[in-house]
Amino acid sequence: MDNAVVRARSDLQEAVREIHIMAGLGPDERANEHERPVVIGITSPTYGDGKTTVAIALAASLSSDLGAQVTLVDADLQTHSIGEAFGLHGRGGLTDIVAGTISLADARYPVQGPNLTVIGAGTATLEAARVAYSTALRQTMSTIRSESQFVIVDLPATNHSMTAPILAQRCDGVVIVARSGHSTIGNIERVAGLLRDTNVMGVVINRARSHIPAFVERALNLRR
Amino acid sequence: MIPRKIIEAFFRRLWLIAVPVVLVPLAVFLLVRPETEYQSTATVWVDRSLGGAALIGEVSQWTTPAEHQSTAVNEMLSTDRFRKAVLTRAELVDGDASRTEVARVWRLVSVGAAERGSNLIAVTARSPDPDVSATLVDATIVEFGERFSTEVTRTATAEIEHYEEQLVLAEEELQEREGALREYIRANPEVASGDAVGATDLNYRTLVNQVEQQLSLVNELNESVQSAERQMASAPQAFSSGFIVQDPPEAPNNPVPTSIVERSGMPLAGLALGMAISMTYLYLSYRTDHTVRSAEDLGSLGLPVLGTVPELQPGRGLAARFPLGTLLRWRRRDFAWSAASAITEAPPERQKGGRDGRNGHG
Numbered sequence: 001m002d003n004a005v006v007r008a009r010s011d012l013q014e015a016v017r018e019i020h021i022m023a024g025l026g027p028d029e030r031a032n033e034h035e036r037p038v039v040i041g042i043t044s045p046t047y048g049d050g051k052t053t054v055a056i057a058l059a060a061s062l063s064s065d066l067g068a069q070v071t072l073v074d075a076d077l078q079t080h081s082i083g084e085a086f087g088l089h090g091r092g093g094l095t096d097i098v099a100g101t102i103s104l105a106d107a108r109y110p111v112q113g114p115n116l117t118v119i120g121a122g123t124a125t126l127e128a129a130r131v132a133y134s135t136a137l138r139q140t141m142s143t144i145r146s147e148s149q150f151v152i153v154d155l156p157a158t159n160h161s162m163t164a165p166i167l168a169q170r171c172d173g174v175v176i177v178a179r180s181g182h183s184t185i186g187n188i189e190r191v192a193g194l195l196r197d198t199n200v201m202g203v204v205i206n207r208a209r210s211h212i213p214a215f216v217e218r219a220l221n222l223r224r
Numbered sequence: 225m226i227p228r229k230i231i232e233a234f235f236r237r238l239w240l241i242a243v244p245v246v247l248v249p250l251a252v253f254l255l256v257r258p259e260t261e262y263q264s265t266a267t268v269w270v271d272r273s274l275g276g277a278a279l280i281g282e283v284s285q286w287t288t289p290a291e292h293q294s295t296a297v298n299e300m301l302s303t304d305r306f307r308k309a310v311l312t313r314a315e316l317v318d319g320d321a322s323r324t325e326v327a328r329v330w331r332l333v334s335v336g337a338a339e340r341g342s343n344l345i346a347v348t349a350r351s352p353d354p355d356v357s358a359t360l361v362d363a364t365i366v367e368f369g370e371r372f373s374t375e376v377t378r379t380a381t382a383e384i385e386h387y388e389e390q391l392v393l394a395e396e397e398l399q400e401r402e403g404a405l406r407e408y409i410r411a412n413p414e415v416a417s418g419d420a421v422g423a424t425d426l427n428y429r430t431l432v433n434q435v436e437q438q439l440s441l442v443n444e445l446n447e448s449v450q451s452a453e454r455q456m457a458s459a460p461q462a463f464s465s466g467f468i469v470q471d472p473p474e475a476p477n478n479p480v481p482t483s484i485v486e487r488s489g490m491p492l493a494g495l496a497l498g499m500a501i502s503m504t505y506l507y508l509s510y511r512t513d514h515t516v517r518s519a520e521d522l523g524s525l526g527l528p529v530l531g532t533v534p535e536l537q538p539g540r541g542l543a544a545r546f547p548l549g550t551l552l553r554w555r556r557r558d559f560a561w562s563a564a565s566a567i568t569e570a571p572p573e574r575q576k577g578g579r580d581g582r583n584g585h586g
Contacts, residue, residue, distance in 0.1 A: 008536040009561035016567070018531035053560040054533060060567035085561040093312040111565075175530060178516045185514050189525055202530035203522055209535040212228075222228045223520060 013166075016061040023175070023201050025062065025150070037201065039145055041075075041171035043155040045166050045187035049179035050206035052081035052154055058175075059152040063115035068149040071108070074121040075167050076156045077128040083120035086111055093122030098136040104143055119144070130158070132166040141170045158191045165194045173201040180208040228520050230510045237509055244501040252494030258487060266347045266361045266473040267340065268293075271466035292337035293467070294367045297337035297347065297368055306367065310335065313357065313363035335360055344470070354475040361473035369467060373459040380456035391445040397487035398438040406430040498550055535562045 020026045025037070044051040057070040074082030075094060083089060088109060092102035101124060108117040119186070131137055144151050153171055158164040168174045176191050192200055212222065234241065270293040300306045308326045311317045335350040340346050349360035408431055409416045415428040455462075518523060519529040537568050538559040 004538055004568055005559070005562050008559065009566040011534050011535065012563050013567050015531050015533040022528065022530040036253075047560055048557075050533065050560065053536075053557075053564050056561060056564035057533075060564060064567055085565065160330060176527070178522075180517050180532075182533075183516050185516060185521060185525065188516060188522065188527070192525060192527060200341050200527065202528040203516075204517070204531050204533060205516060205529060206533045207535040208517070208532045210232065211238075212231055213235070216231065216235070220231065222226075222231060223518070 012053075012220040013061060013131060016057045017065065019054075019058060019175070019204060020061070020065070023173070026066070037172035037199070038149065039141065039153060039171045039173075040201070041153045041168045041174040041198075042177060043158045043168065043191065043195075044172060044177040044206075045157065045159045045183050045191050047079065047157045047160060049157070049177050049183055051157070051177040052076070052079075052085060054175070054177050054204055054206060055082065055152050055154040056085060056161030059116060059150070062150045062152070066149075067115060069145050069147070070116050070150045070152065071148040072116065072118045073144065073151060073153045074119065075153045076160060077121050077126075077131060077163070078156055080121040082154050088116050088118065088120035089181070090123060091120055093120030094137075094140070095124035095126045095131055097122070097140050098131050098134050099124040099126060100136070104140060110202070116149075124197045128161065128163045129166070132163040138170065158194050159187060162194075165198070168195050169199040171198065173199045175201050176203045177206050178203050180205050180218050182207075227510075228518050229513065230506070232517055233509045233513060234244065234506055236505070241502040241506055244498040244505070245495065246498070248498030248501065249491045249494035252497075253491040256490045258482045259352060261350045261352060262357045262476045262478075263348060263480045264351045264354070264361050264472075264476055265349075266356035266469055267471040268345050268347060268365065268367060269468040269470050270345055271343065271426055271468075282419045288342040290341055290343055290345050294337040294339045294345045297345070297364070300368060300371065301335055301337075301364070305571050306371070307368045309371075310360065310363045313367055314359045316356065316360075328556075333360060335358075337364075347473075349473070350480065354477070358473040358475045365469060369460075369463045370469070376459035376462065380452045380459070383452040384456070387445050387449040387452065391442065391449065394438060394442045394445055398435065401431070401435045401438050405435050409566040508565055536563050544553055 004220075023037070023040075025040075040058070042051045042055040055072060059070045062068050063070040072082060073094060074080060074088075076082070077095065080200070083091070083093065086109065091109070094107070094148065096102040097104055097107050097119075098123075102122075104119075107119050107122070109120070112119045126158050141151070155167050155171075156164045158168075158176075174195055176188060176195075178188055188203065210217070215223075253553045301310075304323055304326060308317065308321065308323075309331050311326060311329055312319050312321070316333075317326055321329075333349060333356070335347070335349040337345050347361050347364055349357045349364065351357045351360060361561045408428060412425065412428065415425045519532075522529055536559060
């Protein structure tokens with residue numbers, strides 16, 4: 001593995017562990033297991049904000065750190081980013097399950113060990129909104145949920161696709177990914193407004209980069 | 225408490241903020257730096273005897289000759305005609321130079337007089353050329369002397385004309401009175417015999433007195449004419465004896481030293497302007513940046529921040545910076561996905577190439 005990748009992986013893993021804690025995903029004996037969200041949707045205001053990266057990292061981290069059975073679902077029917085990341089082009093996925101041309105078991109692609117499986121967006125040409133509203137999708141999500149401890153759903157960018165709020169309603173909680181220095185407060189506010197019928201767990205600030213020297217941060221007691 | 229965003233904006237745009245702070249004072253320093261000037265001075269001893277000419281005015285007992293003369297020189301230097309005469313004599317402009325040309329050249333130099341005691345004045349000139357400054361002092365003194373002589377001559381000529389007119393009238397009156405006296409003596413010869421009769425004749429005595437008074441007036445007028453003629457003739461000598469150059473001007477070897485206040489004043493003002501520009505830019509950057517950069521920015525939305533993912537750079541050091549970092553930006557997405565996938569124990573096969581083998585399916 002490339003040194004740069006190792007370094008980036010380490011940084012990313014630590015950042016995602018913070019999300020575990022803040023979102024209450026970690027193994028807490030005191031917490032009620034039933035209250036813990038199982039299906040977590042990841043969305044962002046616009047494309048390129050890093051929702052796919054966060055979704056992959058969160059799924060990989062949950063399977064790696066907690067040893068949990070995690071399913072990563074590509075529900076972004078416009079970009080198929082998860083499929084692109086894992087090389088699932090041309091393979092059956094979510095749309096094919098909804099269309100009934102493939103079973104859920106056939107659509108699962110295990111990656112990197114037995115704990116993490118990926119379901120791509122699929123190859124069937126269906127209208128995204130139709131997929132989002134379909135009963136088949138509800139049933140599929142219900143099945144995936146029953147078979148996994150965590151389901152991470154890569155949703156479309158909310159400000160670009162109105163299927164995102166609909167798909168978000170199939171999730172127990174939604175995480176909004178904001179790109180540092182790019183996503184505006186107005187955009188986040190709009191996303192939060194569109195997701196008002198869902199449980200917005202919080203915001204993850206992606207691609208954060210501080211230009212402030214460490215000694216200035218210490219001297220001025222600045223919060224990150 | 226200072227908002228993090230403004231500190232962030234400051235360090236993010238540090239180079240742009242630093243540019244006006246450095247360039248504006250530098251530009252001001254280069255554009256308005258004080259010119260190198262050379263100063264030449266002549267010390268002149270002046271006398272009260274110069275007073276009386278219309279050019280100088282009446283000498284007051286309350287002012288010293290030096291005060292008086294320096295005022296006169298400075299007043300002359302404030303006139304365009306005198307300036308042109310000085311510049312022409314110093315060969316800085318032609319004799320037929322326009323008023324605009326004279327004003328333009330005069331702006332490059334400065335000439336003035338100042339008292340240095342009761343009878344000493346200093347005539348000083350500054351110019352970018354050391355020889356020109358000495359020449360200007362010389363030209364000012366010589367031109368002032370010529371003006372003085374001309375003015376004395378003009379005043380004396382007017383006086384002579386006036387006195388001569390009065391003299392003609394007085395002499396005519398004298399002749400009339402002498403004629404009247406002769407007529408009276410011819411009619412009364414006994415009054416001129418020299419005995420007591422003449423002394424007691426009231427008419428005779430009156431006529432004699434009138435003749436004597438008129439004769440006295442004629443003599444006075446003659447003296448006045450002669451005095452004016454003397455004044456006119458001796459005007460150059462009077463100036464030389466009452467306006468003595470003690471230390472003639474010399475071409476200076478070194479320029480006039482400029483004070484640190486004069487040298488640094490404008491660059492400091494430029495620095496203040498540069499800082500004002502930078503601060504305005506920083507403030508506008510801060511006020512117009514509505515993006516999310518830290519948890520502080522999301523406070524108004526009431527959404528909790530679950531975490532902060534750092535920017536994942538494919539390169540390090542120079543490779544992460546402009547311009548290489550910008551060129552490698554297209555790699556970031558794939559790189560981030562690789563890093564995210566690598567969180568599980570075994571990295572995806574994609575890292576090793578071969579798309580088909582990376583998902584381990586079929």
